[in-house]
Amino acid sequence: MNEIDNTVVLQPVGDLIVVPLKGPVSEALLDDLSTQLLKFLHEKGARGVVLDMTGIEIMDRQDFSDLRKVSESASLMGAPLILAGIRPGVAIGLTMLGVEDDWVHTTRTVNLALDTFA
Numbered sequence: 001m002n003e004i005d006n007t008v009v010l011q012p013v014g015d016l017i018v019v020p021l022k023g024p025v026s027e028a029l030l031d032d033l034s035t036q037l038l039k040f041l042h043e044k045g046a047r048g049v050v051l052d053m054t055g056i057e058i059m060d061r062q063d064f065s066d067l068r069k070v071s072e073s074a075s076l077m078g079a080p081l082i083l084a085g086i087r088p089g090v091a092i093g094l095t096m097l098g099v100e101d102d103w104v105h106t107t108r109t110v111n112l113a114l115d116t117f118a
Contacts, residue, residue: 008033010040015047016117017079018110022055025063034070041077049074050113054085064099071103082106084113 008029011018017040019033037049051067059067071081082105094101107113 008036010036012044012046013050013114015045016050016114017041017046017048018050018052018114020052020055025056025059025067027062027066030063030066030070034073037070038073038077041074041079046079048117049079049081050110050117051081051083052085052110053083053090054087054110056090057087059090059094061094061097061099064094064097064101068103080105082113082116084108084110 009020011020017037019037021029021033023029040046067083074081084107086106105116107116
């Protein structure tokens with residue numbers, strides 16, 4: 001059975017951080033993301049964070065709520081977070097679930113997200 005590698009990787013790009021997410025979203029993945037991201041922000045700082053969501057095919061209400069906590073924590077440390085590349089199926093699913101999305105900032109691509117911080 002093939003296991004999907006959903007290790008969190010922080011990729012500094014100038015004074016920003018790009019985090020490509022892939023595989024199924026889980027509580028463990030989001031906990032790991034939060035821990036690594038906040039540690040990085042504390043030790044090195046960043047002007048912003050881009051989560052590359054192109055590798056995520058499905059999210060539920062709890063996943064989105066947990067992602068909101070990651071975003072709010074990063075923002076409190078001075079690094080606003082943008083979700084880039086949300087797939088159509090994820091967008092439709094979250095909309096159908098009626099999730100609150102007033103907190104989220106999105107772009108269609110990672111490059112557009114990076115441009116947002118320019």
